[in-house]
Structure formats: C-alpha cells, structure tokens
Amino acid sequence: MNDDIFTFSSDCFNIGQILECGQCFRFDKISDNEYYITAFGKKLLIKQYSKEIMLSPTTNDEFEKLWKHYFDLETDYSKIQEILTANDFVMRDAVEFAPGIRLLNQDTWECLISFIISQNNNISRIKKIIENLCCRFGDESSDGSFSFPSPKILSEAKIKELVQCGTGYRAEYISRAAKKIHNGEIDLEDFKSLSTKELGDSLMKIKGIGRKVADCITLFSFARKDIFPVDVWSKRVMEHFYFNGNEVSINEIHQKAQKLFGCYGGYAQQYLYHYARNFL
C-alpha cells in the first residue's frame, strides 16, 4: 500500500469521458484509462480499472476536501440519467454512448479565462494556449507542473506576451478581465451568492464574454446545473433531433432545452454535446 494513493469506487464514472467531453482543458492522456489532470494547483494521476478509480498523489483528507467535490461525487448520476432518459430516446442514446460523464466543479477564475479563450476556437488549440499561459505565467510546483496564472500576473502581462501564447485577438479580453478581478472591481466569490440570472448578466459585462461563454462559466464553475450552453455542436444536435433538422435561433434552443430538461439542462447538454461531436 502506498500512502499517497487514494482509491474509490463509483458507478457513472469514466475518466476518459469526463475529460474528453469538452468541459475542461488541462489534462493529458496516457492511455484510455489513465490521465493526468491539473486543477487547483495540483497535478493528479488518475487510473481507472472498471469501477475502481485511483488518484495519486493525494490523501484521504485532500480527497474529502477537494477531489470529491471536483468530480461531483456527491451527485447521484444514475438518478439523473434515469430522469433524462425516461421519456426521451435521443437522451437514451446520448447517455448510453457516454454514461460515465460527470460535470466537474472547476475553479471560477481558471474557467472564466479558459472559456474566453474558447470562443471561435477548437479544443486542441484551447488546450495548447492554456498550457502556454501556465508555462509562461504560472508558478512551477515541485512535481514540475505549472499553476494557472493568477489575476495579478495576467493583469500585469503585456498584450504582446499574451498574444505570443497564441491567444490572438482574445489577448485584450484576457487582460481586461484580469485587471477587473485583480483591482477588485469584480469579486468572483461575491458572484457565488447571485441568482443565476444576475450571475450571467454580471459575467456578460466583461468584454469578451457573451451568452455562451457566460453559460459555460456558470455551469462548469458556479454549479448552476440547469444551464444549457449553446455552441455550434449543441445547437446542431438540438436542431437535428428536436427541430426536424431545421435551423432555429439560439433563443429557441434555450427554450426547448428548458422545457425538455428543466433543472437537469446542464447534464443533458453535456451528454448531447459529446454525443454530437462523435456522431454528427
């Protein structure tokens, strides 16, 4: 037995599906059942054998305080799947395709910057840009990984330096957001007490954050699990299966999602997004 390994068992947990479904960007695949992730300043190795999941290095205490919530292990996903698939054959296929998806509870600041970068971009490039930012502006830890750069360090970075990381025209957005948060004009901790509508509106006051990016931030790092972000893929899959292939407005997608999935919209969207990216 090794002290820095924590093992647990879970149904509805597949590390590959969790990480490859587009909700987070700081991970590296070693094999189908073995990944590194970096979150909350820690680099973690995750190995999965059937329902057994091993995390290292970590401790019992750290698991309880950090990883348990990060992997959303307090939530009963089999119950959510039951509700979503009860009367919906599309959701039945989407859930069956990736029943091990879980919604991670990510750091708000990292999530905010990551999804500003995500706009009009693809996942492999988003991963690379974030890695560049971390290597250049983050702090190196003893395990050789780099922390996500703080608001202070990004607010002090030159636009040219941000562009050199591959951020392109988004560099200005990153810089402005970092300044607003570093100078205290925006307090992401305070945002946690806002209603979902107020939270979205507040996020969209930041230049570079529109409806979709705000929705991703509120779903992935403020635990508003009813939110259904509409990007090109979730729009495509909704139009294909729920609008007879007809093109509709983003507002219509939101209304339909609300009607179909209600407070489980965030989970539904993640199953559908992942399903669509592999089959549409």
Add this chain to the structure above:
DNA sequence: GTCCAGGATCGGA
C-alpha cells in the same frame, strides 16, 4: 487555397 473551431463585438439597417 478554403473551411472550421465550446463566439463576441461592432456598426448599420
């Protein structure tokens, strides 16, 4: 060479 990516902003109708 063109098209696309977990889109947002801006100006003009």
Add this chain to the structure above:
DNA sequence: TCCGATCATGGA
C-alpha cells in the same frame, strides 16, 4: 432588435 463583417490562429 437583428444581420453581417470582422476578429487571430492552426489543423484538416
């Protein structure tokens, strides 16, 4: 309120 052009970048 809605529409279209534009934005920086790299992979397909």
